[in-house]
Amino acid sequence: MRDKLPPTRRRFLAASLQASAAVVAAPYVITSKALGDATTPPASDRIVMGGIGMGNMGSGDQRAFLARPDVQYVAVCDVRKKWRDDAKGRVDEKQGSRDCAAYVDFRELLGRDDIDAVHIATPDHWHSLMTIAACRAGKDIYLQKPETLTLREGPLMIQAARRYGRVVSGGSQRVLEDYREIVDPCWAGELGRITSVDIDPGPSSMACYLPAVATPSDIDWELWLGPAPWEPYNPGRCDGNFGTGGNSWRSYIDYSGGSLTDWGAHNFGGTIFAAGLLDLQPTKAVWHRAAADGQASAYATLVYPNGVEVHCNRPKQLRPADTAATISHERGITIRGDGNAATPRAVPAYRGSGGIYGDFIECVKTRQRPFRDLEVAINTMTAPHMLGLVRRLERSLEWDRAAQRFVNDEEANRLLDRARREPWTL
């Protein structure tokens, strides 16, 4: 008569945990090549993937996932024909078939129920919208950095990921792989308590006033723009990838935060990781005006709730002299500690094998949180976004993390987000 026992919290939890585990633990099982072979795991151990945004970073991510025997790659999506065709070609060549589907509209790819996980490497203005849509579709997501374009997007993305139990990994491989020489001493306690950091983030993005040129037939321009304001086609808006001086979409404010958030995702990521700030967001962004005598340029300081100050672009002459508790990285990061004894901690590592891509796949299988879990990524991106706003407004800001708003600055709060062009909505 167990069925008639009154529900108790303990009994409910046990039953629900079993049910949840059954629901969450197993990715969708494909049927082809179900038993596997000497080099390919059985179908139940393979993750079925598709890619959205197959340009420079997207193709790199695709190659990494394609190389994995535990990934079955079935679909690509891009609004540009060349990149779409190239991406499909790589899959078909690798898998010896012509089965890889190619889509212009990401919603069609997300609508396929045989796909367990997607990687997203579109321009930044699409990231939040696609991530939330993928979470609602029950997909796990490897999302290229910078994960967000605005401050408001982050919490909405985290809510969606947590609500639907999705594994969402940010895409900055450099955080763990490029900054070990500063991470290891910090986590070993060699600097004592971390007190301050100097970092030299790159420029913010800028407005784009490029002239109209004829739209080529191999791009769906409306879909490339998506939620961004309508602007006429110009290859300078959408070509390129890494340029931030006006020669790629990363230069422009409608599509990117510029080098500030692009390389910032790496440099702030490494800094925040090394300094133990992964769970924190700044409480203040202090704007230091340029010296009237022209001897020192303007800079900003992000103040974290544990007292750590991250000085951004602070002029060299204003920086304190190095001590035995100072460590620097060639990418312009200097970390200072108080030099007192500190308890060593184990440095977090990727799960599985194969770097950050293997970490993601292992977490898809095991339902653990990845190294650059979305929440860590959003915390990280809060720093360059706040820095971008104090640069733009040229005044200090105070951040209420719980409310996700600036304190007593309604004009700054206006810049937390921007209206998306119809018909796109978060």
Added chain:
Amino acid sequence: MAYDHIPLDDEFKALAAFDWGADAAPLAKLDAAVIACHGDAALTADLERRFGEIVTGKASRAAKEYACRKLSMIGTAASVPVLAPRLADPAESHMARFALERIPVPAAGDAIRNALGSVSGDLAIGMISSLANRRDAASVKPLAALLGGDAKLAAAAAVALGRIATPDAAAALAAAKPQAGPVADAVIDARLACADAFLAAGDREAASTIYRSVAATVGDAPKTHRSRAVRVAAQSGLLACLDDTVAP
């Protein structure tokens, strides 16, 4: 740099004649003026008026877009009558909304909500999106009225009600009975969003009612990634409601 030391007449003339591809150097001074006028109501009002004249004048789309971006930063209730008539124009609607969505006065929300009743298709979805971003509780009734109509509008309205997440919004979503498909999915997503918001606010009873209802809704659904994810959301929500160690 004090704004009152910058005449800006030449810059506003340049803006009035501006188009994509033209020399943007004059715009940099306008950018600086918008930042420098912070805290000075009179100077801000002067800039707001002059950007409004660009919006209502015969300037190019590029110039009007620029002016709307600036009004999104400094606009007040005075800009609402300037922007509201643009909401129904397909070429200007988004940038008018870009400004209105950010202007923190009730009149801006009223303008967007009123426009919802007079536009259709994608433009209406745009209004819905902005009302969601403003978490405009006064829009629950008109949004609820859309749940039984055009599928795209109904789905957008459902998402917006989930963002607004008031008891009235949750009730409207609970009353919706869409057939299986995108609207039904959007209603479920929105109901879960409401439940999460209620739980975060400490109302476990209201939250658990929704989670149970959603769990029942998907109980017999075919096993898909989507239905699995919804079950996870409903079950984990119920767990959180029962677990008094989870801080609301």
